[in-house]
Amino acid sequence: MNVPIKNVSRRSVLKGAGAATGLVLAAPMISNFVVAEATGSHNFSSSVYLSMDMDGTAHIYIHRVEMGQGSRTGLPQIIADELEADWDRLVFEPAYGDKKFGDQNTDGSTSIRKYYDIFRAAGASARMMLEQAAAHKWGIAVGDVEAKNHRIINKLTGASEDYSAFVAAAAKLEAPGADAVKLKSKAKRTYIGKPKQNIYMQDIITGNSQFGQDTMREGMLFAVAARPPSVGGTVTAFDKAAAMAVAGVVDVVELPALTLPAIFKPLGGVAVLATNTWAAIKGREALNAQFEGGPNGDYDTKAFEKTLWQNIDGKSTPHLKRGNCAAALEVADKTYGADYFVPHLNHAPMEPPAATAEWQGDTLKMWVCCQDPQSVQGAVAPFVGVKPEDIYVEATLLGGAFGRKSKPDFAVEAAILAKQAGRPVKMIWTREDDMHHGYFHTISAQRVEAGVKDGAVTAWKHKAAYPSISGTFNPAADGPSGFELSLGLTDLPFATPNLQVDTGAAKAHVRIGWMRSVANIHQAFAVGSFVDEIAQGEGKNTADLWMEMIGEDRMISPASDVVGHDPANPQGPGYANYGESLERHPIDTARLKAVLAKVVDISGYGKTMPKGRGMGISVHRSFVSFVACAVEVAVSDDGTFTIPRAWIVVDCGTYVNPDRVKAQMEGAVLFGISIAKYGEITASGGAIEQNNFDSYPVSRMSDSADVEVVIMENDAPPGGVGEPGVPPVAPAITNAIFQATGKRIRRLPIGNQLAI
Amino acid sequence: MKFKINGHAATYEGDGDMPLLWYVRDIAGMTGTKFGCGEGLCGACTVHVDGVAVRSCQTAMEDVEGRDVKTIEGLAKGDTLHALQDAWAEHNVPQCGYCQSGQIMQAASLLAENPNPSDEDIDIAMEGNICRCGTYQRIKAAIRDVAGNKGTGGAS
Ligand code: FES
Numbered sequence: 070m071n072v073p074i075k076n077v078s079r080r081s082v083l084k085g086a087g088a089a090t091g092l093v094l095a096a097p098m099i100s101n102f103v104v105a106e107a108t109g110s111h112n113f114s115s116s117v118y119l120s121m122d123m124d125g126t127a128h129i130y131i132h133r134v135e136m137g138q139g140s141r142t143g144l145p146q147i148i149a150d151e152l153e154a155d156w157d158r159l160v161f162e163p164a165y166g167d168k169k170f171g172d173q174n175t176d177g178s179t180s181i182r183k184y185y186d187i188f189r190a191a192g193a194s195a196r197m198m199l200e201q202a203a204a205h206k207w208g209i210a211v212g213d214v215e216a217k218n219h220r221i222i223n224k225l226t227g228a229s230e231d232y233s234a235f236v237a238a239a240a241k242l243e244a245p246g247a248d249a250v251k252l253k254s255k256a257k258r259t260y261i262g263k264p265k266q267n268i269y270m271q272d273i274i275t276g277n278s279q280f281g282q283d284t285m286r287e288g289m290l291f292a293v294a295a296r297p298p299s300v301g302g303t304v305t306a307f308d309k310a311a312a313m314a315v316a317g318v319v320d321v322v323e324l325p326a327l328t329l330p331a332i333f334k335p336l337g338g339v340a341v342l343a344t345n346t347w348a349a350i351k352g353r354e355a356l357n358a359q360f361e362g363g364p365n366g367d368y369d370t371k372a373f374e375k376t377l378w379q380n381i382d383g384k385s386t387p388h389l390k391r392g393n394c395a396a397a398l399e400v401a402d403k404t405y406g407a408d409y410f411v412p413h414l415n416h417a418p419m420e421p422p423a424a425t426a427e428w429q430g431d432t433l434k435m436w437v438c439c440q441d442p443q444s445v446q447g448a449v450a451p452f453v454g455v456k457p458e459d460i461y462v463e464a465t466l467l468g469g470a471f472g473r474k475s476k477p478d479f480a481v482e483a484a485i486l487a488k489q490a491g492r493p494v495k496m497i498w499t500r501e502d503d504m505h506h507g508y509f510h511t512i513s514a515q516r517v518e519a520g521v522k523d524g525a526v527t528a529w530k531h532k533a534a535y536p537s538i539s540g541t542f543n544p545a546a547d548g549p550s551g552f553e554l555s556l557g558l559t560d561l562p563f564a565t566p567n568l569q570v571d572t573g574a575a576k577a578h579v580r581i582g583w584m585r586s587v588a589n590i591h592q593a594f595a596v597g598s599f600v601d602e603i604a605q606g607e608g609k610n611t612a613d614l615w616m617e618m619i620g621e622d623r624m625i626s627p628a629s630d631v632v633g634h635d636p637a638n639p640q641g642p643g644y645a646n647y648g649e650s651l652e653r654h655p656i657d658t659a660r661l662k663a664v665l666a667k668v669v670d671i672s673g674y675g676k677t678m679p680k681g682r683g684m685g686i687s688v689h690r691s692f693v694s695f696v697a698c699a700v701e702v703a704v705s706d707d708g709t710f711t712i713p714r715a716w717i718v719v720d721c722g723t724y725v726n727p728d729r730v731k732a733q734m735e736g737a738v739l740f741g742i743s744i745a746k747y748g749e750i751t752a753s754g755g756a757i758e759q760n761n762f763d764s765y766p767v768s769r770m771s772d773s774a775d776v777e778v779v780i781m782e783n784d785a786p787p788g789g790v791g792e793p794g795v796p797p798v799a800p801a802i803t804n805a806i807f808q809a810t811g812k813r814i815r816r817l818p819i820g821n822q823l824a825i
Numbered sequence: 826m827k828f829k830i831n832g833h834a835a836t837y838e839g840d841g842d843m844p845l846l847w848y849v850r851d852i853a854g855m856t857g858t859k860f861g862c863g864e865g866l867c868g869a870c871t872v873h874v875d876g877v878a879v880r881s882c883q884t885a886m887e888d889v890e891g892r893d894v895k896t897i898e899g900l901a902k903g904d905t906l907h908a909l910q911d912a913w914a915e916h917n918v919p920q921c922g923y924c925q926s927g928q929i930m931q932a933a934s935l936l937a938e939n940p941n942p943s944d945e946d947i948d949i950a951m952e953g954n955i956c957r958c959g960t961y962q963r964i965k966a967a968i969r970d971v972a973g974n975k976g977t978g979g980a981s
């Protein structure tokens with residue numbers, strides 16, 4: 070255990086200010102940690118993750134946000150387990166944005182995997198200090214006491230006393246320190262690995278949960294804005310008087326025009342402030358705002374798709390090279406080739422973005438459905454002339470996010486408007502705003518070729534062209550980045566002797582963002598589809614071909630095949646592994662094959678299906694977890710189809726809340742169904758053509774599958790859960806459709822392709 | 826105009842065209858009823874008017890004159906939750922929770938009208954309520970539980 074814990078309260082006790090503070094623990098381990106000095110007057114803000122009142126009430130500071138993934142239930146489970154806490158004596162304190170909490174960016178499926186050790190150590194330290202205080206009080210050896218469910222037991226007599234009896238004494242002790250922290254054995258776990266209900270359940274089912282759209286402040290105005298349809302466009306005219314004439318409209322304010330790069334800056338346009346949302350929306354209509362398109366004013370996705378295919382035909386930039394693909398393809402007995410296309414997608418979280426800002430004198434307070442309150446601080450600060458650390462940002466609950474709410478452009482708008490209005494302002498994005506002004510998933514073309522010799526796949530050549538997320542930060546970016554290729558391409562798990570990954574150019578014309586599982590979405594679609602295509606061509610079971618191509622049990626180190634990789638220069642080209650070391654989170658082919666074998670086992674994949682039915686399968690590692698998915702489709706004569714059943718097997722290493730892991734897998738299947746069946750954002754004349762859930766459908770009840778989830782049991786360190794369920798779903802669906810109909814879908818969404 | 830909201834008398838003097846959604850959220854300050862699309866496409870804003878589920882974003886204030894409006898905040902009877910609310914907790918239905926007020930109000934209206942719905946009845950009644958987190962399977966299981974219909978397969 071390598072997590073130094075320091076008892077912050079000790080110093081405050083020495084200063085004489087700690088009487089009411091009790092025990093406060095900080096884990097000053099992460100590089101950007103600033104462990105706050107405890108002060109008696111702000112006893113809670115002085116703690117980092119855990120503090121205990123004199124009556125034994127434990128406060129857990131949940132620094133990550135909750136968007137449905139369950140982190141705000143899982144993180145307390147970790148700390149409470151090691152603390153031997155009584156769940157009913159916990160108080161959950163949702164954290165505001167502050168560097169002292171470490172990384173709060175709730176993104177990349179990181180909350181549990183990055184904080185598991187730290188939260189365990191924090192809980193264990195507090196437990197050990199309480200034990201030590203009890204042993205001292207009773208005059209017995211610390212080995213003769215044991216913490217259990219908020220009490221310390223005297224093992225010699227069987228007597229026990231509540232934690233509250235020891236808090237004051239424990240607060241005066243030194244924390245045990247990194248090397249001395251004793252974690253509980255797996256057999257004694259009370260919360261880790263056990264299902265736990267969402268801590269917000271009662272509020273959700275009674276309508277009392279507070280999302281970003283729900284913030285209400287005294288004297289608050291409601292704002293909506295008319296924004297330029299294309300990124301970098303500008304306002305040319307608007308009718309302020311007409312908007313002001315709408316009952317309830319209080320003001321019309323022009324927002325600063327966007328200067329590229331877009332980053333998280335607001336898009337510009339004109340805001341209407343009113344006494345209620347309806348009046349603001351009517352005022353916006355009356356504005357009749359006119360725009361000039363700017364540098365992306367003629368973006369047209371149909372034309373751009375042609376450009377992408379030209380770039381697939383054109384110059385290649387090499388990224389991964391093993392053996393000699395060209396030569397192997399030359400001598401192959403049989404070659405395969407296919408082109409795959411995935412359009413722009415939108416996150417479309419159920420709750421459109423919203424942020425509330427209130428100035429109290431020179432101090433700015435904000436309530437935002439954001440994935441990272443610190444990035445809100447950073448994005449807002451330069452627009453309002455205050456220091457990031459001086460902005461108080463509370464992350465409300467998020468009504469879904471999927472990556473959209475890591476980009477706080479909407480929060481900047483609220484802060485600017487509240488400053489101007491001199492009153493609190495809630496900036497509300499409507500569904501149309503969310504569709505038109507997203508940070509879209511990229512638009513991608515991929516060409517894959519393979520060679521088979523003597524029954525074995527000997528070459529896999531993959532070329533991808535798509536605008537990079539980097540384009541949002543640097544408009545010169547031209548094609549996929551190494552980071553994006555690390556999400557499913559440079560880590561292709563194949564033993565195939567000849568392997569090549571190239572890219573083609575592609576510039577971004579909208580803000581490209583990361584969406585739940587990011588580049589894995591399109592990359593796993595191409596890979597999962599193409600393995601199935603080869604298997605069908607070779608007359609093999611697709612799962613068997615996966616097993617052959619993955620090959621022997623081993624740990625893969627992709628970097629050695631990455632073009633330009635130099636072991637002496639870790640900052641250069643390489644393999645990102647989701648920010649983790651390969652030692653801790655290896656690409657373990659045995660685990661990849663195990664989830665695949667398990668999904669075959671529970672789904673019966675490979676059995677003969679009745680007419681109109683088909684099964685498909687795929688497997689993928691992402692966010693250092695391994696997921697295999699099988700689906701069954703039922704296709705009608707008119708080309709419509711349903712997905713009666715799906716099976717999904719996840720190996721995320723050590724898991725904390727199995728019910729939430731299951732829920733994330735069920736949700737990932739539905740998210741994957743939306744991508745496969747419906748998802749498509751298009752642009753014409755620089756403007757996004759989809760407006761709402763009529764033109765951008767997402768899965769509904771009738772699209773829902775009965776999903777069976779299996780979680781693999783092992784003691785590996787925790788992996789990601791929120792995202793890795795998504796990538797294998799879409800290819801499993803289109804593979805199932807091929808089995809049912811003989812029609813190969815290489816272009817998403819499936820839409821009505823089966824009807825033609 | 827006069828109407829009732831969660832059993833209490835209420836009056837409203839403004840624009841009769843304003844959707845009930847914005848009255849409930851912005852003026853009455855009850856934010857349990859959610860805004861998802863504003864176009865009748867998602868069901869997040871579902872409330873009951875005279876006991877029947879409606880989309881509050883598509884219901885003008887002038888149409889609630891003299892009616893009885895119930896929102897998620899008024900579904901429980903005092904401290905006693907509606908059976909669906911209990912079932913929702915039992916099945917751990919919500920992920921983010923944003924759609925769930927609307928889902929529960931829609932399901933409550935279904936059961937009030939048809940206490941023993943078939944799976945197909947459930948599908949049809951719930952089709953207008955989007956859950957972007959994908960909790961449909963558990964929603965269905967929770968409704969089946971309350972309806973005493975164990976349905977076929979898949980309940981979690
Ligand atoms: S907000 Fe009313 S149906 Fe979506």
Ligand code: FES
Nearest residue numbers: 922924956957958
């Ligand atoms: S629980 Fe998140 S949208 Fe339904």
